[in-house]
Amino acid sequence: MQNEGKTPVGRRSPPPLRQDEQALLQFLVAEAKRRGDSMTQLAKSLGVTYARLAQWRREDARIENSGRPVFEKAALYLGWPTLFVLLHAGVVRLSDIAWPGKGSLADCMAREIERMRQHPRIGPWIPPAIEKANLGIRLFVAFLFNEYERATKADESRLDWLEELRNVSQTHLKEAKTALRGRARTAKKRDN
Structure with missing residues (x-):
């Protein structure tokens, strides 16, 4: 049975993390668990629906394809600089911030x-x-x-x-x- 928020009724904690889950999602779910937030509350904090959060977790969609507002809200939720969120989402890589040199x-x-x-x-x-x-x-x-x-x-x-x-x-x-x-x-x- 499900309620209007599309979260399973009676679930007190988020589903367990999968090891292959996207890094940013792992941090977000862990923070939600630490705070005692439901996945619906996490989705609301990110400005997305529970269905979208579930798609990211099932890897039907990738969080790295989200817009800047989602990353900014994730940074606020985690208490991190937005750059760290972009790194963990895979949008920015360490090679993107390496100083250019003469060689490869x-x-x-x-x-x-x-x-x-x-x-x-x-x-x-x-x-x-x-x-x-x-x-x-x-x-x-x-x-x-x-x-x-x-x-x-x-x-x-x-x-x-x-x-x-x-x-x-x-x-x-x-x-x-x-x-x-x-x-x-x-x-x-x-x-x-």
């Missing part, structure tokens, strides 16, 4: 993989098979590597600051201990 993207990735291999921490972990991986996978690995480098540089500068603070406090601690020893010697001499 494959050549750029070969140089990037070689740069990763030269890295003292990451280099030993780069498998030889990465060179034969799909270009999208190589681009994603390069993206993660660059994020790692940026994060570790930020951490190192933070650590430098903390290290400097530690050095200053150690110096003050040594000076305080030396002063206390000097006072203790002076007090001993007075007592004798």
Whole structure:
């Protein structure tokens, strides 16, 4: 039996996610579940009908073919920048935001993989098979590597600051201990 909203009567949670479901839909359904929203409420939040949401989930239609308003509403629902929604929908790919270079993207990735291999921490972990991986996978690995480098540089500068603070406090601690020893010697001499 179904009600006017076209959702199964009595269902308290969305149907289980399929592993092959489109990534954006997985995030939207998971968020709806977290909030306790029904699939009808999710569809309404996206500005579509429950039937359209069901088509996306059955893959009779693709969410990536939706209009900009759907993506903007999905971004609002998830609390993400619209670009992240477009990436997860498959509308925008990482290669779309790569800086253009003189060579091909494959050549750029070969140089990037070689740069990763030269890295003292990451280099030993780069498998030889990465060179034969799909270009999208190589681009994603390069993206993660660059994020790692940026994060570790930020951490190192933070650590430098903390290290400097530690050095200053150690110096003050040594000076305080030396002063206390000097006072203790002076007090001993007075007592004798």
